[in-house]
Amino acid sequence: MKALVYHGPGKKSWDEVPDPTIVDPTDIIVKVDTTTICGTDLHILKGDVPAVTEGRILGHEGVGTVTEVGDAVSTVAVGDRVIISCISACGACSYCHQGLYAHCLAEEGAEGIGWIFGHLIDGTQAEYVRVPFADNSVYKVPEGVSDEAAVMLSDILPTGFEIGVRYGHVEPGDVVAVIGAGPVGLAAIMTAGLYGAARIIAIDLDENRIAKAKDFGATDGVNSGDADWVEQVMGMTDGLGVDTAIEAVGIPATFDACTKIVRPGGNIANVGVHGKPVELRLNELWISDIAITMGLVSTSTTPMLLKLVAQHKLPAEKFATHRFTFDQVMDAYDTFSKAAETKALKVVISG
16 A cells, blocks of 8 residues: 655655554554644654654544454444544543543553554554554544545544633633634634634734634634734733633744733633743743643544534534645645645645
């Protein structure tokens, strides 16, 4: 089969590799019909994730058709169309019993981490993929849900909702600011309304992303390149600050920006993946009763979000802006890595 293979920092290629096979009785093999690229894949290619070794097939998002099932698999069968979750879960360890699949203890070599695809085992940017713990790690796609909508449930929609909206304790009537209107930030914007946010402010340096955010549910947009951007946000909150500030970029400046606009008693929900330390001015924040949360998505809300997508309550397909075939995967990476120029949100790669 063909697959996108990591060959060290800055090096990748679309290679001929052996087909995956069943290793454990809880495994399935899935023919990947649709996959996509995540910002985390770009971090890997920069060498920011040293656990990813040379020769690893990248990717942790996908929709496909089951072609083979292990003897212990009971919930899916050959021919089923499934969402491959970015998080694998055994369903039996102490963390899985808490619904904290992100820290599943049973993953092979994972040492308590549920994100293994394209990280610790071969991933989904391939024609076929082996899926461990299939009964707890894939979701059947309902009739009427397109691949383009379904693949957004592999990672970005549950990430934005769980780590941004839920961890940010969004409540009815709240004012929410999302700093970074990329795919995950837009996912937080799209799902903040599920918990009754009255006002959702998208903050970004890119006017195109701000305009997109309003199409995804933002009520207001602020360009953080403006000298008075903090004053603009405060003016939308009667000078109090936002109830929840969601960081969706992963750089020190955007986390610091959240601390400038959150109200006393408010919440900062860090969703972005940071590659370097961030200054935390506790000497200033402690007296304001600020709660700070962060985390790796567990995808425990995927079934609920899938129901909303199936009922057309969440238009997940809107994230797809560019489309490629598998043999154009290198072009897809080039487009996604230049999102400011190409205006790409999610690139869809189909077989």
